[in-house]
Each structure stands twice: as C-alpha cells, then as structure tokens.
Amino acid sequence: MSAASGSATPRPNTPPLSPHLQIWGWTVTMAASITHRATGIALYAGTVLLAIWAVALGLGDAAFGPVAALFASPLGVLVLGGYAWALFFHLMNGVKHLYQDTGRGLRYETAKGTAWFIYAASLTLAAITIFAGLSARGGAA
C-alpha cells in the first residue's frame, strides 16, 4: 500500500549531522552559541601558543628571544588580545551554560539579555587586560 515505506532506504549507521547554519534566522543567543564554539577552537590554538612560550622559556635565550619578540609585535599584541577576549567570552558563556544546565535562565528575554551582557563584559575585560598588559610592559604601546 505505502510505496514510500517500501522504497525507504536503510538508515546509514552514522550520527546525525548538525543543522545547517543557513536555514536559521540570526538571534543573539544563537550567535553566542556559535561564538562559544569559535572561541573554544581559538583557545585550542592559544593553548598551543602557551606551550610554545613555555618550551622557549625552558630552552633559553636562543628560543625565547624570537618568541618574546613575536608576542611583543603589533601582530602578537593583536593575537594575545584576541586570546584574552576568547578566554573571557568562553569562561563567562561557560558559566552561563552551567547555570542553564540547572534549567534556569532559559526564558528567551533572559537568555537574550545574558548573551548581550557576555559580549559586552568580555570585550570590556579584554580591553582592560590589553591596557594592563601594555602598561606593565611600558615603553611604546
């Protein structure tokens, strides 16, 4: 009777794919979710940078000089500033997830406000950190 069920192909033995981004309208909560993943991936790279710095520290001047110079360059300051922002965003958004895991804070208006707050607060803290770092370093900013 049902031709559709008769011709159904067997399910592939693979986990389901995530929904494609293009089919959703943009919301700040969705942006925060994507940013959480993006900053997580960026922090993966940041941790590798930290390990490189630590190894250079262990090896001595020949390795530490170039690494320190790279981190002190304008590109280095941009990367480290981005690292600081990614840490703040991922940390605060992570705390939001821990809170939401308890079933609270999920009303849409609340969740929207939280997401906007995390963007603003993480950017502010990153700006303060960059300023503090440049001040501690002294010399040309």
Next chain:
Amino acid sequence: MSGRNGTTTFIMQRASAVLLLPLVAWFVWSVAAHAGDDLAGARLWAGKPMNTILLGAFVTVGAFHMRIGMMEVIEDYIHGGLNSILNALNWLVAIAVAGATWWALLSLPA
C-alpha cells in the same frame, strides 16, 4: 565513542570547566602583569613553586577540556575514516601541549 561514554564526557567537561574558572582568572592576571618580562624575569616568575603548579595545572586541565571540546566539534562535522584520524591527532596535540609545558617548567634552572 560518544555513544558509549556520553554521560561521563558531559560530566568531565563541566568538572574541568569549574576547575578552569579560577585558573583562567589567575592566568590572565599574571600574564598581563608580566607582559614584557625578559628571559630571566619570566623564568623567575614561572620557577616559583606556586606559579609552576598553577601554570602546569592550567595547561593540563585546559588540554583535558579542549580535547573533549574539539572531539565534539569533530563528531559534529566529520564522519567516516577521517574522524578517527582527527580524534587521534586531537589526543596527540592535547598530550603534547601538556607534556611539553611540564617538561619546560620542570627543566627551568633553579
């Protein structure tokens, strides 16, 4: 992999997140305060026992947490044989990052 260990992974990712909260705060503050240190200054700072322990803990717990996070990304987007290769690489990076950092910290001249 996730089909068998999903609940444990879920709990481990949140437990490591909680451990990372104070470590991240300490790390960001310390790096900003020591920006521009030369080799001797940086070694003096990293060689203090409390700093060695906290830096090592940050990288170790961070590597643990980032491996799980990256595994979830890999599982969401990449299937088939490449999936196992990337998951193996992911393990290697996490172990290398933590191992290299501990090696460097413990090899610092006293």
